Amino acid sequence: xxxxxxxxxxxxxxxxxxxxRDVNFSVEAGQIHALxxxxxxxxxxLMKVLSGVYPAGSYEGTIVFEGEERRFRDINDSEALGIIIxxxxxxxxxxxxxxxxxxxxxxxxxxxxxxRDEVYRRTRELLAxxxxxxxxxxxxxxxxxxxxxxxxxxxxxxxRVRMLILDExxxxxxxxxxxxxxxxxxxxxxxxxxxxxxxxxxxxxAKVADHITVLRDGRTVxxxxxxxxxxxxxxxxxxxxxxxxxxxFPERSAKIxxxxxxxxxWSVYHPIHPERQVIKNVNFSVRRGEVxxxxxxxxxxxTEFAMSLFGRSWGTNISGRIAxxxxxxxxxxxxxxxxxxxxxxxxxxxxxxxxxADDVRKNITLASLDQxxxxxxxxxxxxxxxxxxxxxxxxxRCSDVYQETGQxxxxxxxxxxxxxxxxxxxxVLILDExxxxxxxxxxxxxxxxxxxxxxxxxxxxxISSEMPELLGICDRICVMNDGAFVGEFxxxxxxxxxxxxxxxxxxxxxxxxxxxxxxxxxxxx
Amino acid sequence: xxxxTVSLPDERSHGSFIKNNLRNYGMLMSLIAIxxxxxVMTGGTLLQPLNLTNLVLQNSYIVIMALGMLLVIVTxxxxxxxGSVAGFVGAVAALLxxxxxxxxxxxxxxxxxxxxxxxxxxxxxxxYFKIPSFIVTLAGMLVFKGLALAVLQGQSLGxxxxxxxxxxxxFIPELLPExxxxxxxxxxxxxxxxLGLVYASAKGRAREVSHGVEVEPYAFFLGKSVVLACxxxxxxxxxxxxxxxxxxxxxxSALIALYGFVTRRxxxxxxxxxxxxxxxxxxxxxxxxxxxxxxxxxxxxxLAALAGLVFAARLNTATPKAGLGFxxxxxxxxxxxxxxxxxxxxRVGGAVVGAMIMGVMNNGMSIxxxxxxxxxxxxxxxxxxxxxxxxxxxxR
Numbered sequence: 053x054x055x056x057x058x059x060x061x062x063x064x065x066x067x068x069x070x071x072x073r074d075v076n077f078s079v080e081a082g083q084i085h086a087l088x089x090x091x092x093x094x095x096x097x098l099m100k101v102l103s104g105v106y107p108a109g110s111y112e113g114t115i116v117f118e119g120e121e122r123r124f125r126d127i128n129d130s131e132a133l134g135i136i137i138x139x140x141x142x143x144x145x146x147x148x149x150x151x152x153x154x155x156x157x158x159x160x161x162x163x164x165x166x167x168r169d170e171v172y173r174r175t176r177e178l179l180a181x182x183x184x185x186x187x188x189x190x191x192x193x194x195x196x197x198x199x200x201x202x203x204x205x206x207x208x209x210x211x212r213v214r215m216l217i218l219d220e221x222x223x224x225x226x227x228x229x230x231x232x233x234x235x236x237x238x239x240x241x242x243x244x245x246x247x248x249x250x251x252x253x254x255x256x257x258a259k260v261a262d263h264i265t266v267l268r269d270g271r272t273v274x275x276x277x278x279x280x281x282x283x284x285x286x287x288x289x290x291x292x293x294x295x296x297x298x299x300x301f302p303e304r305s306a307k308i309x310x311x312x313x314x315x316x317x318w319s320v321y322h323p324i325h326p327e328r329q330v331i332k333n334v335n336f337s338v339r340r341g342e343v344x345x346x347x348x349x350x351x352x353x354x355t356e357f358a359m360s361l362f363g364r365s366w367g368t369n370i371s372g373r374i375a376x377x378x379x380x381x382x383x384x385x386x387x388x389x390x391x392x393x394x395x396x397x398x399x400x401x402x403x404x405x406x407x408x409a410d411d412v413r414k415n416i417t418l419a420s421l422d423q424x425x426x427x428x429x430x431x432x433x434x435x436x437x438x439x440x441x442x443x444x445x446x447x448x449r450c451s452d453v454y455q456e457t458g459q460x461x462x463x464x465x466x467x468x469x470x471x472x473x474x475x476x477x478x479x480v481l482i483l484d485e486x487x488x489x490x491x492x493x494x495x496x497x498x499x500x501x502x503x504x505x506x507x508x509x510x511x512x513x514x515i516s517s518e519m520p521e522l523l524g525i526c527d528r529i530c531v532m533n534d535g536a537f538v539g540e541f542x543x544x545x546x547x548x549x550x551x552x553x554x555x556x557x558x559x560x561x562x563x564x565x566x567x568x569x570x571x572x573x574x575x576x577x
Numbered sequence: 578x579x580x581x582t583v584s585l586p587d588e589r590s591h592g593s594f595i596k597n598n599l600r601n602y603g604m605l606m607s608l609i610a611i612x613x614x615x616x617v618m619t620g621g622t623l624l625q626p627l628n629l630t631n632l633v634l635q636n637s638y639i640v641i642m643a644l645g646m647l648l649v650i651v652t653x654x655x656x657x658x659x660g661s662v663a664g665f666v667g668a669v670a671a672l673l674x675x676x677x678x679x680x681x682x683x684x685x686x687x688x689x690x691x692x693x694x695x696x697x698x699x700x701x702x703x704x705y706f707k708i709p710s711f712i713v714t715l716a717g718m719l720v721f722k723g724l725a726l727a728v729l730q731g732q733s734l735g736x737x738x739x740x741x742x743x744x745x746x747x748f749i750p751e752l753l754p755e756x757x758x759x760x761x762x763x764x765x766x767x768x769x770x771x772l773g774l775v776y777a778s779a780k781g782r783a784r785e786v787s788h789g790v791e792v793e794p795y796a797f798f799l800g801k802s803v804v805l806a807c808x809x810x811x812x813x814x815x816x817x818x819x820x821x822x823x824x825x826x827x828x829x830s831a832l833i834a835l836y837g838f839v840t841r842r843x844x845x846x847x848x849x850x851x852x853x854x855x856x857x858x859x860x861x862x863x864x865x866x867x868x869x870x871x872x873x874x875x876x877x878x879x880l881a882a883l884a885g886l887v888f889a890a891r892l893n894t895a896t897p898k899a900g901l902g903f904x905x906x907x908x909x910x911x912x913x914x915x916x917x918x919x920x921x922x923x924r925v926g927g928a929v930v931g932a933m934i935m936g937v938m939n940n941g942m943s944i945x946x947x948x949x950x951x952x953x954x955x956x957x958x959x960x961x962x963x964x965x966x967x968x969x970x971x972x973r
Binding site: 362363365385386387389390396398403404405406407408409410414418419421422425428429430432433436437452472 | 784785788790791842843844845847848850851854855857858859860861862863864865921922
């Protein structure tokens, strides 16, 4: 089979920094081609070259698409040929309907007037094609992230699509939505559409990819034909990071002590719909030196639970008891929670964790300014020393502590957030999706940090949607579903199946099994 | 040959250092360029002692309000009501001092309290009810413009007690024997200030060096200090040859120093920037974001009241038209000075320089006899141009 797309000897540099070196990359029609590599390996740059974001002339090398050499001046040129890119950050307009979004740039019209019947007819067709059961009138803002992703794909399909590029499409999706999306990709394969899938989730890549290309430091370092040979995740990881990672998770020997935080009968109601109980009288505890995982589907209430504990930063009508080191405490505000020794690393670093326009130093000291400000006046040298100290300890890669955090990679940003919370010297740390959107190498470093935290006698709670991660690092895994804990396993005994079974059993007993099953059925026909 | 290769990286680092700092000092350079331009165009009138003193007096209330507005803008808000509030407080001051013969100290304090109360009232809606500040203060602008009219019953009210007038039109008392035209006390204060500034920055630099912190090149530091000291000395010399330091300049300088310190060095200053940079992240880091926003509005109210008093004292009468359009000059000063409309970015020094750019242009164009019509056009274009340059610099 001849290649549909061939990129030959592509090189690109920015102000002296070589981002791509002689990259060769080809995709066949009806192939799912996975592109993997650490953050900064050059995946996005390569895709920007392909889609014309970087116009012809600004890079070296040739692009051959469907038998002809192409020189794209901008993204419209590549779209005209059916090369459609779907970015990680969705580009939908929240307060417009699905139909309006899909036909935003080129609505079917008669004499300049939008033909609504045609718009609705075609939207329904497209939604059926991507397997999304929603009315075309539904506003984007009323959809979950998973469904929004499907709308993006429907939007791509509304144009003439020959090649679909997905940049980390499942980064913010739960397991069910991710599975649904991957099913769609496989359906497109049947239609002869070539797909390029950029992903950090190797299990997904292993599931759907026909071919895997590994980029490292702007070079292609490995190509794996998945139809010819079995996929070895270890081999991919080794190529990505150029270091043998026999263990994706660091060894740990837990020294677990007495309970450091116990939560009893905790109940939280929804802030906008106060009649809805989101957290249902749960009990929870974490011991000194213990890493406890909270597993669950998206919407299970894990983040809401954590935030309600953390100084009531989510929900209303919160009741229940918290004890830290055996003492009952009340945490009416975030400041009180921090003072008591609680820290919460948010799920969304950019929106909730960091002040991106501020430098590394200011972000690290933000939650504990008192330590560097005797008499409320900041001692800038003491601050600089503490920040530099964390930079070295956590190995934050930045030019210096005065660099803007917005310029750092995801992994380094996460280390800045962790530094901020470590500086508060917490007794209990709650980490919400601590490795989301972070490359494999940085993930390993974060796991090591989690281990160190536990070894120092802190209690660590990890909320994660990546089950292998929880299985790899936790001493104990609690399963949350629909606002309640529905299962608990020691780390050694837990498996993905056991966790999923606990969730599904609870779904059925709650009587919404049918609805969930339908949703799952829709995704996994 | 070898010599060259060794010195090269050093030179380059100097070059890049200057380039990095150009952005920080860009506005100051513009101010100097504008002053030189008008100095030449007006045939030296701009920097004549009399005119310079007038320049300070004319712009003091804008600078005072710009300090408060900077904090409001840094938290990501805006206050459109400051002009009306200043006018209203001026009217209240006249009512108290002229009509009811209240003691001027008491009236002065009462007016600041009124300003604080107004700021609190507006800040409450913005901070705790999450009503956009644009709307709240637009309402405030109308309300207080109307109230000022009501208090004055549409007429001017004055004159103020002479002691109160000294707030704006007075000069610091001369303690030393007069020497011809030069006021020695003022000159002495200027010299002490210049030396103090150089000493403080040298001490700060030495402290950083002793802790191994990377500092600016010595030549650059020396040059900067010399220029700064000379500028302060020359400025006070000019002022001292007229009637000495105006009282309001002393107040203004103290406030600039205070707000500069608060924004750069204190916990509360840092937290205000954090709230403006990312309110949610700041809140989840234990910062009481609502209280801080509320506080910046209270602060703005107090400073608007002070500016209203200064303005009333300068005119020696409270008029219903006082404060009209001040908010535009104040907001423009902050944005020209590099504050970001999205919050989280802006410096006290920048806002002061921005206010002075506006002031010098007003003054210079008036001397040149440019009509009020084209003055507005030019000021508008300068505002747009300054922000364009800033945006361009940030993209680079």
